[in-house]
Amino acid sequence: MFAQRLAQVSASATLKAAAAAEALRRAGHKVVDFTAGEPDFPTPEHVKAAGKAAIDADFTRYTAAAGIPELRDAIATRYKGQYGVDITTAEVLLTAGGKQALFNAALALFDQGDEVITHAPYWPTIPEQVKLVGGKPVIVQTRADEGFAVHPEAIIAAITPKTKAIIINSPCNPTGGLVDEATLTPIVDAAAKRGIWIIVDLCYEQLIYDPVPHNLVKVLFDRHRDRTVIAGSASKSYAMTGWRCGWTIAPKELTAAFNVIQGQTTSNITSITQKAALAAVSGSQDAVTMMLNEYRKRRDNIHAWLTAHPAIKCVKPKGAFYLFPDISGLLGAEGMKSSADFAQALLEKEHVAVTAGEGFDAPGYLRISYAASMEDLREGATRILRFAESLQPARAGASR
Template identity: 40%
Template sequence: MSTDAQSTEHPTRPRIARRIGAIAESATLKVDSKAKALKAAGRPVISFAAGEPDFATPDHVVEAAVAAARDPRNHRYTPAAGLPELKEAIAEKTRRVAGADVSASQVIVTNGGKQAVYEAFATIVDDGDEVLLPAPYWTTYPEAIRLAGGTPVEVFAGSDQGYLVTVDQLEAARTPRTKALLFCSPSNPTGAVYSAAQTRAIGEWALEHGIWVISDEIYQDLVYDGVSAPGITGVVPALADTAILVNGVAKTYAMTGWRVGWLIGPADAVKAASNLQSHLSSNVANVSQRAAIAALTGPQEPVTAMRDAFDRRRRAIVAGLNAIPGFRTPTPQGAFYVYPDVSELLGKEWGGVVPTTTLELADLILDQAEVAVVPGEAFGPSGYLRFSYALGDDDIAEGVARLQRLFR
């Protein structure tokens, strides 16, 4: 056979699998990577792109990891679903914080929250199933839904609604093919928090219609102004048989690089997801698991200190952005993001450029103000920008000042 014949691509067989080829790169990581490359090249870029705390992991967590690395029992395979001690610590935290009655047997420890999200959708979504996806949404959700063979159905709530969808909106989007609802409170990218009453209404609606709920609770500890972010199965306990909770240590404990997340669900879903993980990745690195045990069971003062810093930064960035004509920034009550509506800036000339989308506006801001932000198109409709305030106070002040000069 000739070389040309060997290299001929089969007309119905693409080189890359269609589902994988259709995946878009994470927009937040893409923007952050571009910002870091520009900084490496000597540009004084300030990046509001990545959702990553700028704090070091608490000392007692690091010390637990160092000790774990020296312990030979952590040099071997351990159960794919996680160390029993960590699973129990996760169950205890969930009972205490989310108000949900769960046991360690319902927990699977995953390689970060993203793996938990992926496994949750892969476990319950079949080809053709629809998943209701409140928008703005985290950029990974629709890709994980499509990878599972499902169809994301966006349900949009704008700044006029505080970025919170209603039961009426969800009901209008429901069809006979609706299998699941993604629920995220506090929200990435908006920082919006559903009240207990709103959470209960949505949970009871899902229960009434036999709809699974995948509840992303990774920002649950980062709330402000005296509000709480109740777990959906805590306020609607009957939903526990058709709900999967996902969470992790990344945001609360400044442990993004340690890659420890988890999912919690009913026995049949947990068994199926555990089977998947046994082939996908097996156990999470034991040193990281031991560090997570220390985070969950050890002193919580570092969490309080980080939350206080985020609160201070939240108030500063909201005030600074709202001082810029064309920025309408609701005050978020959770997470560490603000999500201003900047639609008034589109179609106008700024520095010789007339942006018509927030994709173009974000490029303009990076080029002319050397500030990196993520455009709304990464999370749903155009017209918005996401800012993470998980960076230093001085950088926040300087970044906002640059935007004030650009759009004055």
């Protein structure tokens, strides 16, 4: 009944987990929800004020499909300041979040049967969008005991004559891992030799906790600029998920193609959002620093609390706001075979909502968003540890 392309694509696991938590909440339970893929902070005041001012000034009509030039230029200026690269207005296009940025790239670049390499554990939207346009995701696994490091040789080994693009996500959702400059360089060189596109999802670029060399934009621009797409977003950096603002930075011919796609589908992103995002990108960055510092404290605490349990192993994330513990040591008890079973039982027994690793191509893991108050993190950690403890006697019994 529906188009064939939908047969390949799965719904978002994160949204499903959030919906299950919401159902319990509506039934009157105090749920601790760690499924959120978004900041718990409000949008900064000066950003909200710019949005309100846009409404009052009747800035409520269509804009150019690619967005207002002031914001495109402000993004170029921010990248110049942050990465030392020169970008023209014609290379920037505004999208309804990083999601549309990546989807524009998929629509403009991938034909039926094209292979697109990415690394796992991944944010599910990345491979699902590839499938939606008829491409074939080629997945290169990374390992927790190596800090989820992406090995350039593994990516390069996955290249075939059908490879059209390589998608890198750094900081990575769900692992919090980073791809540093030294890792990216050989990948870029191999791609440049073969004319393969590199798409970098930098949606969490302002959320990096440790001083890792992460000027991926410069590496790409120096070596492979004519086949590079950067997907950026105001969502996580500026606590603006609901405003829907992202962008692509890509060669001007490809940006023109994005403009055609967007012009025939969604047109411009909300005019009001554009004014708010302009204030976010070009105004004070104090709120960004405040949020980063707060996430760092939360990361340190939740990581320490959970890893106090001997069966919970967890790499300390370097970026984004997710903890990605390996809980496979707790499986086996009470018919709980998978992390999906674990997440379900944790929700039912302790009313803690987490996202199971299966959705990220990582069975045995859980994704815990620490974009939550310290109070909720403490309470949630207590409940998770209590749940883990409750499994131990059953496990001991099971093994006898």
